[in-house]
Amino acid sequence: MERQTLIFTKMQGAGNDFILFDNRGVKMTEQELSNLAPSLCNRKFGIGSDGVIALQFDETKEADLVMLYKNPDGSDAGMCGNGARCFAAFAATLGSPKKFTFRVHDKVYRASVKKKSVVIDFPLETNVIEQSVANEAILNIYTNTEHIVCPTQTHKLDDEQDLVQRGRFLRNHPKFNPKGTNVNFVAGFDKTSLCLQTYERGVENLTLACGTGAIASALGWHHLQQAPSGKFLYKIKVKGGTLLVHFSFSEENKTYNNIKLEGPADFVFEGQYYL
Secondary structure (H helix, E strand, O other): OOOOEEEEEEEEEOOEEEEEEEHHHHOOOHHHHHHHHHHHHOOOOOOOOOOEEEEEEOOOOOOOEEEEEEOOOOOEOOOOHHHHHHHHHHHHHOOOOOEEEEEEOOEEEEEEEOOOOEEEEOOOOEOOEEEEEOOEEEEEOOOOOOEEEEEOOHHHHHOHHHHHHHHHHHHOOHHHOOOOOEEEEEEEEEOOEEEEEEEEOOOOEEEOOOHHHHHHHHHHHHHHOOOOOEEEEEEEEEOOEEEEEEEEEEOOOOEEEEEEEEEOOEEEEEEEEEO
């Protein structure tokens, strides 16, 4: 009897790693992907990753492709910025143009695959909301998925045990029910560069990078400096590398738009997973 296998590609973007496969032939349903994700993402008994991504045609014709993403626990991530960059590079190897559109849920993104980086244009206009949670001042910033930003001291970013405890507490705080939130701990180097550690919902741990978290952190750092209107480029240093966040800010209505995430997307290996 021949074993049924799933041909996959393992990729990483600034240390955020993903399992990708072409679902146009496999035709796995979203529920089947949710059920399979915990096994695929398990680092001891599976392939191991921060998430799994299926590439498929967009039946609605709103975009060229669809990115179907699931967290290691099988839950939905809303949007994954680093996963999107890996998705774009993966699509290019399957014959997609270097520039194309793809849909995640009801939002259409634009991808541009360059030689050494991938840029994702976000269909996003957002603002920064100041909040207090358990007597801690935080910034709530929606980047097509839920994020909060917690300014901290640089040396505290090395205390990962404390970050995990704080991240888990805030991620599950009743104020963010029912979905919960991703938690970003940031410390700035200067006006346009900062260091970031992210506790990711669905992974339930710190990850080496988080694309949508990098966007939230850049906007949050801009907000804390009460920076003026204009176009900006912020450099975000994460444990897995460096991400660039492009954005515009309007002081008049306090909104951020023209948001782009740029960074590396590297192929690691290909293989077959026995279903």
